[in-house]
Amino acid sequence: MAARKTLYLGTFVHSKSLAELEFLHDGAVFVNESGAIVAIEESCDEAKAKKEIFSRLGWAETDVDIVRAKNGQFFFPGFIDTHIHASQYPNAGIFGQSTLLDWLNTYTFPLEASLADPAKARRVYSRVVRRTLAHGTTCAAYYATIDAASTNLLADLCFAAGQRALIGRVCMDQLSPDYYRDASPEAVMAATRQTIDHIRAVDPQMEIVRPIITPRFAPACSIDLMRQLANLANEQNLPIQTHISENVNEIALVKSLFPPSATGAAPSEDNGQDATSYAAVYDAAGLLTERTILAHAVHLTEGEARLVARRGAKVSHCPCSNSALGSGAARVRWFLDRGIGCSLGSDVSGGYSPSVLEAARAAVLVSRHVAQGAAAAGRAAQEEADRQKLSVKEVLYLATRGGAEAVGLAPKVGGFEVGMEWDAQLVGLCAVGEDGEVEGTENGGGGDDGNVDVFGWESWPDRIAKWVYTGDDRNTKKVWVKGRLVHERK
Incomplete structure (x- = not known):
């Protein structure tokens, strides 16, 4: 105060x-x-x-x-970063020639696992909090690691520094290395409740730090785990953050892992008639809510967009990361036209910079590529294609008020x-x-x-x-x- x-x-x-x-x-x-x-x-x-x-x-x-x-x-x-991996900060700018799934195994999982060392975690988290504050980030939605103790440490550091933060213990019980995976859904829930209790003890009114339920992404989570996390978020009225449709290979993996028989979903108007879509999987698990932040959404289909809009979930646009990893160019105007709230994420360390200002300028540039691509491919007349271009005014809105809406702080901050x-x-x-x-x-x-x-x-x-x-x-x-x-x- x-x-x-x-x-x-x-x-x-x-x-x-x-x-x-x-x-x-x-x-x-x-x-x-x-x-x-x-x-x-x-x-x-x-x-x-x-x-x-x-x-x-x-x-x-x-x-x-x-x-x-x-x-x-x-x-x-102040800027609001709606998607940043605090645990990956030392790797900012290091992504080699990797695509998303290779990059996770080569760079990301080893680093995150190493932060079970409290001294190393303190060194990394102290620096990322200071660095983001120096770039004008007054609120950040952080992913930590699967380690509860180091996640709690991140919350302590944010609270001490005075940075608003949503702190997420990463949850993952499948398709990740043996050395970096939760043992079971029950183990996930116990550790996640531990971090929630710790954060509430640190900041009972949750004015500065808040817990956020964080299933890493569908491929790393069983349907049972995702449903339990959704129930926990609903029980305690907590926000949710995860990834969606970042990379075409990831989308194919989701389809193979979660056929309708695994989720119980059937084709319907709600899921865009595609029960195997990425968004439909999250919806079947109960993870699509008005408190949900979906990072990337580069390759959403029309049906998925309708579903996301109906559920009130928000998108965190991460143009630096999408460009660096070659994931694709998200269509922000397309999101907005369909009633999907949008904000900006640095996505360190897929993104090379912890600066939301950098994300804002990249969002402008990426939108121009989206417009050029639509016109060149004949998908839209030039005038309609030019509508895809974002202005400086618009990206600054995404960086502030759009972010406040995504993290549940509108109209408290952002203007x-x-x-x-x-x-x-x-x-x-x-x-x-x-x-x-x-x-x-x-x-x-x-x-x-x-x-x-x-x-x-x-x-x-x-x-x-x-x-x-x-x-x-x-x-x-x-x-x-x-x-x-x-x-x-x-």
Whole structure:
């Protein structure tokens, strides 16, 4: 919790909708001790705030800290990463020539298994939490490992650092190496309940850390295990995260492992008339709910999309990972047109970067390939194909409000509105002076503001576009979660 009331002054930028970024210049945001936004004022400087607004709020000047955005700086909501494997962080950028299934056996399972060593787990998890915070990630949906103790450690570290997190103990009882597999569904349930109990003991109100039920993906889980996990999620009203339709070979594997006789599913309107589809398998197990985050969804069929939309499950789009592993190009506009909520995931370490900003720019680029492919293949006229292209405004919505919807935190976070909580980042761009040099630290410069040079004549939408396309963690100056300062770039 924030120790004191805080007045934030400067320019505020946030998504109002997929189609609109709102800019509040010379504005003031008033945040109370609990980290909640209690007032937002336009054309409000420090003098006006003290003279008019403090008395209205019942605030005393001596009880208020003041944070001012300098020249070249603005406040933006914290990013929400809806799919990241904390346990894989040391492997970021290491995927060789692998496709998904080979990559898991060659790189991923050995690393994850090694984190049963508590010292190694602490080293890895401490770093990934610090690194994601430095990139402006105020909330992350983390996959840990099958080891309950190290999963609990991840929750402890996130809580101590102040990063909102959904912590998932990975569940898998088949088709994985003998050295890295749960012994039985009963063993899975016992260990998963252990992590749930631990997280609730750490944060009883679950305001910062929450458990999330995490069947790795269908090939690694028996139908019995998936049903027990679905029942547990329903019993305790918990979110669920898993993977779906990432890779064509994986989809074929699911069909071979889960014929209708194994799941009890029959062709129906609910499952798109295909009882063997990936989505139908999850639905038969009870895992498709409005609290479910489905990573990737690259190769969903029309029937699966209808099913996912009816169940209210959300998709985490992971463009960096899909590109790096050659899994394919997810069709985000196609998801949105069918009523499927969408957000962004870094998918470290299939994804090479822990930055949601990197995922946002990659989402824009991948959408252009989707559009080009549709036009070239004759699947759509050029005008319709061009609709597949995502804009800067849209990917920033996915990175904030879309993420909040996916993790069940809308409308608490993801924007700047009275009643929302102050999960935010202060972004600084290079303010270039008349001599071509970055202006001094008193104006928000100082030479370490990254690659984004602002000359002063750019419109604010253009400044934001420059940040999305060329920004990095050097632009993230400060980060707050629930009003608490959790990162400051020195």
